[in-house]
Amino acid sequence: MNGSPACPPACPRCRFGEILAVLRLPRTWTNASGRPVRGLGEVLLCARCDAGDPLVTYFAVHATARPEHAALLARLLRQWAARARPEGPDEDALRAEAEAWRRGEL
Numbered sequence: 001m002n003g004s005p006a007c008p009p010a011c012p013r014c015r016f017g018e019i020l021a022v023l024r025l026p027r028t029w030t031n032a033s034g035r036p037v038r039g040l041g042e043v044l045l046c047a048r049c050d051a052g053d054p055l056v057t058y059f060a061v062h063a064t065a066r067p068e069h070a071a072l073l074a075r076l077l078r079q080w081a082a083r084a085r086p087e088g089p090d091e092d093a094l095r096a097e098a099e100a101w102r103r104g105e106l
């Protein structure tokens with residue numbers, strides 16, 4: 001690891017996993033002064049944190065999206081997007097950490 005900018009973006013949760021997909025969802029939250037703020041919530045699909053996701057399994061097997069798998073990939077992406085929630089990134093991080101613990105990676 002040399003910190004080269006040519007490296008693929010690393011996951012902000014585990015700092016190691018490769019980001020396979022990014023979902024940007026409109027999101028409203030309340031800032032520190034109690035006012036609603038609108039923005040985009042990002043949901044990242046990490047090869048490491050989301051190792052159990054069928055989409056991650058696909059990329060683990062095939063390395064890259066293949067045109068002949070377009071229908072399958074579309075389905076997996078839709079399923080992932082349906083599960084993905086931008087609210088509660090801390091909860092995601094906690095869950096990822098708990099899963100890493102369970103797998104004995106920490």
Ligand SMILES: [Zn+2]
Pocket residue numbers: 011012013014015016017046047048049050
């Ligand atoms: Zn990660």
